[in-house]
Amino acid sequence: MAKVGIVMGSDSDMPVMAKAADILEKLGIDYEMTIISAHREPDVFFEYAKSAEVKGFKVIIAGAGMAAHLPGMCAAIFPMPVIGIPMHTTSLGGRDSLYSIVQMPSGIPVATVAINGGANAGLLAAKILATSDDAILQKLKEYSKELKEQVQAKDARLQEVGYQNY
Incomplete structure (x- = not known):
């Protein structure tokens, strides 16, 4: 049973969301990945968010760009943690997405990672799960x-060849 739901508003978000999935796979955490537009198919979105708990999700990672309502709306419906990934946008560089996700009203928190921060979203989901799963905790360690x-290998190389030859 999937412990993490990964949801994105568009397939253009896939390269970033795939980084979250890659981390979860590396750590052996089951997930389900879906493309749902909260704006273009609100009925499908509401069903996804309402059924996520029954499906066994413990965390949702939601990525969105521009008027990034997907993570916040997930948090409004899903009773467990939601991690938002703001997507880089050509018009405002992702600041629009970041503000849409991070500026949630009181009572509806969304944990928010950096713009295009897919890997950190996967790691944060794993850390949340690790609070009650020792196997995941060990994999994170x-x-x-x-x-x-x-990092140590990179420094050893630097010390060996010098910065001019690095």
Whole structure:
């Protein structure tokens, strides 16, 4: 049963949302990915958000651009955590999306990652699940160790060849 719902407003969001899915796959967390437009098919959206808890979702990651209402509307209906990913836009560089997601009214929180922050959204979902799942917690610790080792390897190379040859 999927623990995380990944939902986006358009297939143009796929490259960013795929980064969230990649992290969840790496950590062995089941998810379901869907494209739903809150504005163009509100009936489909409402059914998705209303049924998410019954489907077993513990977290929803919702990505949207421009007038980014998808994450906030998920949070208004789904009783558990929602993570919003603001999409970069050509007109306002994603600030429109960021403000639409982060500026939620009191009582309807949406955890918001950086513009195009798909990987961090996946990691935040995993961290939320890890509060009650020791296996996920262990995988997150291993992931952090891998990140540390990557930085150490880069520094070792820098020390060996110098910045001019890096």
